[in-house]
Amino acid sequence: MAADTFLVELGVEELPPGAIDALSDAFASGLRRGLEEAEIAHGDVRAYATPRRLAVQVTELADKQPDREVERRGPALAAAFKDGQPTKAAEGFARSCGVSVDQLIHLETDKGTWLGYREQQQGEATTVLLPGIVEKAIAALPVPKNMRWGASRVEFSRPAHWLVMLYGDRVVEARALGLEAGRTTRGHRFHAPAPIALAHADDYLAALEGAWVLADRDIRRERIREQVLAEAEVQEAQAVIDEELLIEVSGLVEWPVALTGGFDERFLEVPAECLISSMKANQKYFHLLDAEGRLKPQFITVANIDSESPELVIQGNEKVIRPRLADAAFFYDTDRQRPLADRIGGLSSVVFQQKLGTLADKAHRSAAVAAFIAGKIDGDVAHARRAAELAKCDLVTEMVLEFPELQGIMGRYYATHDGENAEVAQAIEEQYLPRFAGDAIPQTRTGQALALADRLDTLTGIFGIGQRPTGTKDPFALRRAAIGVLNILVKGELNLDLRELLELAAAQHQELPYAEGLVEEVLTYMLDRFRAWGHDEGIGAETYLAVRARPVTKPLDFARRLEAVQAFARREEAAALAAANKRVSNILAKQDGEVSPNVDGALLREDAEQALAEALAACQDKVSPLFAEARYSDALDILAGLREPVDTFFDRVMVMAEDEAVKRNRLALLASLQALFLEVADIALLQQ
Template sequence: MQSENLLIEIGTEELPPKSLAALATALADNLQAELDAAGLSYSQVNWLASPRRLAVKVSQLAWQQADKTIEKRGPAVSAAFDAEGNPTKAALGWAKGNGIEISQAERLSTDKGEWLVYQALQQGQPLDQLIEGMLSIAVAKLPVPKPMRWGNNKTQFIRPVHTLTVMYGERVLPASVLGRTSANVLNGHRFHSQGQVTLNHADQYEAVLEQQYVVVDFAERKDIIRAQIDAKAKEIGAVAEIQEDLLNEVTALVEWPVAMLAEFEESFLAVPQEALIYTMKGDQKYFPLFDNQGRLINKFIFISNIESKDPIQVISGNEKVIRPRLADAQFFFNTDKKQSLESRIATLGTVVFQQKLGTLKDKSERIAELAGFIAEQLGADVQQAKRAGLLSKTDLMTNMVMEFPDVQGVMGMHYAYHDGEPENVANALNEQYMPRFAGDALPQNPISCAVALADKLDTLVGIMGIGMLPKGDKDPFALRRAAIGTLRVIAESKLPLDLQVLIAKAASLLTDKLSNQTVEQDVLEFLLGRLRALYQEQGITVDVIQAVLARKPTQPTDFAARIFAVSHFKSLAGAEALAAANKRVSNILSKNASDVSEGWQLSLLQEDAEIALGEALQAVKGRTAPAVASNDYQQVLTELATLREEVDAFFDQVMVMADDAELRKNRLGLLNDLQQQFLQVADIALLNQ
């Protein structure tokens, strides 16, 4: 069967850079789904994209669908013929609809009766008859949140469409999509290209565009930009900060990347470097440069979309653009330093945190109290924690943070140092927001941990306490992020803190504002639910998490120890048999709850197998007691795993439900004791066998 490479390109105005890769990926995925549904074979589907085009290449795509036989079932034989054996109207109508005579129909016998059936050969359609429909569906399913119209067209897309190219090898396939009809014409670079160019073969796509100053492969363009940045930085002995998100965005902004080196006045370096970096990266999409000690230098790299004959002019233009932004940051910094953070506390009362929960001043005062409570449990300086909590939101009232919101916290730290606040207090103002995103660093000292936890827990308890739980993808107060952050800070920093205790304290500070009477339980369940998601992301199996959750440990550090202990136990040779035995024990005890006692006596056991289990269990309990006391759950389960042979022998040889009531009760007590030893760690019965 004939096969060639298929090319599809939608040529547009400049596409939104943050959406480019997602749109191109979705187009390829959607088209691949249509090819699969149509039964067209191919080797692979790849996407390409630049600011002015979305493209898909399908390698070794079959020209035509394979022929297939379709079974067309007709009426039941009992309804298809009358008493004399003549075909009824129903049978004749069915045969006519299939273009056959009744005599050509076959019969299909099933357990529900006998039916007329016709095996029809459906010929596969060629690609030129299928492509327009498949492409139309693929385009219609693209994630375009705000489509637009252009000209007098009723067509809508994320940006105006200028060209449509659909080529199968050297053939242009007929297709009309988004108001454009397919042709073998491409637009090159907006400035360097000589205009539209003709494409003679789908395989020449990348090469033809490269001649027109377009690197259409997104990944290749990204690698070129990274290499150019590194090379420019090395020229001056500097180190470039190449953040992946910024690199992706810049890659989506240019078709012909050219890295250039520029600079700004050294006097601006007196401003905290975080503000300068934010300005360069966030506003201008520049790449900041650092010396070998990690200090910002007064040079930066930007990516031009043209290969200028006079690069000095391009560099000068970018330097002129960044200068006023840095001057603004310098002005804000110098102005803010004239007023202390403490003097801004009163102004927090003019900003509402949430209508039912009060102002930012109210929240800061709650954070201070809760942070002091947490610091006391951690053995940290309570007064410093309270001070940091009280000042935690004051930098939101500074000119710098109002202009550059992303530097909140870090500017609070710098202003606190300027005001002469203790080092722990200053650092806490920055680290209170950690972790800001998945994989971010955590607060580095107990004061910072106390403030970070207090901030997050106040938000969780407050917002859920007025009944505003997250719904679907709507989470305006970022409660899920606050929950994950709370759990990470406690678990990964190994803090001896209990969620139930912290939630209760947070709720006590909000008592007069809360309407949800079950808020403490709701918040705890919400946090435990986040724990499940957190460990699943780490590759922990659901049954292990469920086994631990069944015991509802409320200390994240303790929860983590149980999770890893059960994961280790599951890998042991006897784990499967012991999990099954625990399930059996659980069933027996639940059915005979009235006969179960907490105690049992070795002297009352009769069978060799039950005596052996009793003796082994007592010996193991002696060895596990110190491990339980020190929360060494892995050692506990490792010791309990040695009971496998005795447990197996017990169930093989001993009748638990003996006729003798005293013996039965003693045996149930033994099984209850066995179960309780495992339940000190987790409900092993929930492990998948």
């Protein structure tokens, strides 16, 4: 079976830069899926994309499907013949197969013998199947918004202008999006506008690079990175390369050329975050820092043309960025003319959620919870209350209305300008931490109190109006809020009871339609998030289930147990003790009522049960103070020493003795063993 390279390229008007990666990956996935469904052997499936094209190259694509033997089953043998002659059922089946009855075979199955037919089916040529596969892949692309062009009824993300489909050096006859497939592609819109005839599918990348197009997304991105770093080195500066911005810029150019421009130093009086947001959001510029980490009055832009007069391109970019930065400076100056506290009243006109009131209502509720938390963690209650009152005020400033990503950051700047306490100002920014997995948590006690209060208010409020997140919908980011609370409590080593905090937060809401059982529902939801949190920390699902089985409502305590059980699970003794605890759990579960862990020494008759009782008593004395100090790892290290007496007990002692008193005493011994481990977790679940 022969094989060759297949290439498909769809040429379009400039695609939205944020959609290119998703469209490109989906195109490749759709083709791969179609080839696999058709059982066509192939090598690598490589996706390429620029603003003007989506392409997929498949190496070592077989020229046809494999031949296969097709087996058809007809009527049962008993119904196929009567008195040695074929029945109408047999003759009809033979006709459907295009053969005579005597050419049919007998198929033996576990349900009897049947008439059957086997034939060798020739595989279809790949070039015959490719048009349908490509058309299906294009139809399934996740286009953000379709459009039509000209008089055509065809719809796609952007007008489509050319279609290349080559199998080796042959054009695949096909049609898609109203275009006939050919071998002609196009290079850079300005540097190489003439059509380019591809001789072979393997020539694609080289031909385009010769026409000023880097079709490989990864190569193009790395080219941009290298150029930006090189430009920064010339300026004796450090370039800050935001990966999301890099991806977006890569989606705007086919032939990147990095150039350095500048702006007036007077703009540096504006907070650096404002200038950076303006440069990134509006112009897609990379900013530069000096040796001390301060913003330099320079930027790096990536042009889509290798101009003979780069200074003109730079001047054009400088001309464009100047009014943008002037706007930022104007917003900053205007906002500082009013103290942040004067905007508290304005929050009354901003709805947080229709059923939960305004941002002013939320600030009032959060202030009470933040003050309570501050008191619990040795923070300043007055600072926490003040920070909560001011927390959302920057949302109604001109700067944040223009650049929403600056919320909290501008609050800190404006609060500092107004002479607010430094920790209060810092807390206004810290309320949004952590923003994502691995992000830092608030460092100040006021910031921790505010960040917790804000999230707890959102969680109890949204759950309280019946908008619990579903598998696909979480518009208020409750999962992120819950994991944020866990991270702050654990990484901040705040030993607070989550149930207590939720009860306080829920009580701040005046009316909640689903108030009954609310605290337990939210508590369960949040503790369930420990599974994802533990996964990020490398903790197994069995470990999570073992700890989750205990009534632990302090996240810090929960996390310490997770770490201790995870470490215990790696010990040699863990499997045997987990199995023993599972056995104990099963035995005790079959008993009527609770089994007391109080053991009567006088009823211990066997050496093995006496040895276990002594070992348990010794362990109890050692681990009790460790449990009190939440030193669970140290306690489990000691309990690991019970493996030998526990194994010996089960090997030599009959628990369900005929003497009822002896039996109950042995059950009590097992209950006391179980109780020791349950001080940390239900390690029987490590068996799962």
